[in-house]
Amino acid sequence: MKKHLLISLLSIFCFITAKSQSKTVDTLVDVGNHKIHFKIVKGKGIPILFDSGGGNDGSVWNSILKPISEITDATLITYDRAGFGTSTIDTLQTNDAKQGIISSIEDLEIGLKKLGYDKEIMLVSHSYGGYLSTLYATRHPKLVKGVVLIDVNHSYFEDGYIEKVLATQDKLIPQWKKSNKGIYYMSATIAKTVKIMSKLSIPQNIPVVDFVNGIPFYKIPDEIERWKNCHNKYVENNPNVTGIIAYGCGHAIWMDNPPLVITAITKMYANSSKQKTEIQERALQYTIQAFNEDKKEQLAHNNSEDDLNNWGYELLRKNENEKAAEVFKLNMLLNPKSANTYDSYGEALLKINKKEEAIAMYKKSIELNPENKNGKEVLERITKETAK
Template identity: 75%
Template sequence: MKKYLLPTLFILCSFFKVQSQTKTIDTLVDVGNHKIHFKIVPGKGTPVLFDAGGGNDGSVWNSILDPISKITNAPLITYDRAGFGTSTIDTLQTDESKHGIISSIEDLEIGLKKLGYDKDIVLVSHSYGGYLSKLYASRHPKLVKGVVLIDVNHNYYEDGYIEKVLATQDKLIPQWKKNNKGTYYMSATIQETVRIMSKVKIPQHIPVIDFVNGIPFLKTTEEIERWKECHRNYVANNSNVTGITAHDCGHGIWVGNPSLVITSISKIYAGSSKQKAEIQEHALEYALTANNQEKADVLAFNNSEDDLNTWGYELLRKNENHKAAEVFKLNITLNPQSSNAYDSYGEALLKTDQKQEAIKMYKKAIELNPESANAKEVLERISKDSAKQLH
């Protein structure tokens, strides 16, 4: 069984669940008929606001808050947009158009004002959250001191592209409407969002770092090239923007290369701080330590159970199923007590039409871990399929 997935996208979004050691202040702020959940890492000076991608809540940033706090000593603010995380949504407002990007930015503005953070600020955003950073900077050009954009949309969904995406989601929309109001309204208003944002720009006097992924999350060559070209054009047409391609990183760049993102945020922050030299020194110390630790982590990962598991699934993704089976077989030889290794081998065996051997592997996975839900589900499915064939 695959232990983790590469970042997936729903209209500029990815889903990550990570933990943090940073002590935070949790608060629900009333913004009118609903409440927005904010988490604040206390600090001094200009705050840094983090805006998550579509479908995400503020917890996606947890893994990088500690080092940024230590480097900058700044107040760090994450939050959940209406309908996500623990933020509520205005159920009295039934007009879908009133739940769009303008409503989101107004929620944020009210929340920041009530919290006392409606002054100078640095913005960091991912994916769909880039819309909020651009919009906030355009509405408050004198307050925003710097922006870090992490694989955000730059006009990609114009020229009919957003209609193509929405056409693939007809079956999902009723489910979202029932169970996930935040995602539903984001989808229902995305065309209007794209139209509004096509006319919005970050003012030229505000320094911007723009990241683009090195491992495409889009599927076709046309889509991949369009995404990259949009980023190249954005950098070329804005003298205040520094473009960075995050090699060997997917959509969640701060997950794939934390130190790259953390030092970039620190650089932007230092440029607007009176403690510039001190912050730069802290960032350098962090970068040296992080780089060395990264090498140690890579060495520990290489040829580990997770490394072999990842390699095997990469081969499955390329439809090299027999090669994948050999890698998973090696994994169970090296890690004979791993339920997950047997589960993965079973999956590869099914793909190479070795059903009886696969069944043995799934049974072994359950023997090692009686709570192995995936193995149980697969065996149940195999049993049902066999029963159908008999009839």
């Protein structure tokens, strides 16, 4: 459903009255022995820099750039860290330690300076990218106007925990050295990165929104609890931080619930903009339309073939077979060209001992889908049982 929602939202911006005509620029910037790829959606005012998570390049943000651009009229910047996307890596530097997070932040600083965006800025980051936002904010505390952190690592890997994680990857890291330099250097230097970042935090005068997932990507209870506690402690210890639990969302929160993240970003941006009222008005219009589209998608989903089919099987699991048959019958009537609806209805009819009607349903299902192996097997079984 969420994917459909995002597609719908991308088509609603005719109602937004932003005056800018955005122009996108893709460029490789020489940062010394290698080049970093930047994508820039041209705008005005304070730019917004997006930092992706580990293993991702800047394209991971593409789905939300247009609405944020339309609402804020700001310049949006995404980039690929060395070894990711179309960015190259310093092949002359063979020392793993020199390819760590300090190298990454220096690449970013050089690139932004050459592009003319080394002044006031707002930061948005995901997962590992939170380290870069924190590092940039500590190095340029007077320039960073706000930070939106999306399910970032915080102190999760501290206190020797990163060594435990690395122990499970000891066979993978050498493989990455051959196949994926970006992943390799990030993994080879992550212990040092954690040590560096354990001593740093975003200055408390900078406003921060901290998102944490509602659907844990970790599976072990202790790991889930550790991740939640890291975010809780971060919010509790920083009076200028707003914590948000993204219910129903996994690690990539902006993909699972675009309006939630887009609204948080645009709200923070409005607070540091001279066009605060205009941006807030556009954000409000977007939010109203987004929630209306979401409701529309929910209604469509609730009456979809899959939803009715799932509902029917849920009733079968509860042994409410008569009710299940009615739901499957409705689904068949609403979707008369679907082989699966006849197959499911036939299954429920067998449960309530309406064998002849069930046979008719299975035959219709096979007529619509000659490859229906399940229907053929059921009909064969019924025939054998009848012959006895």
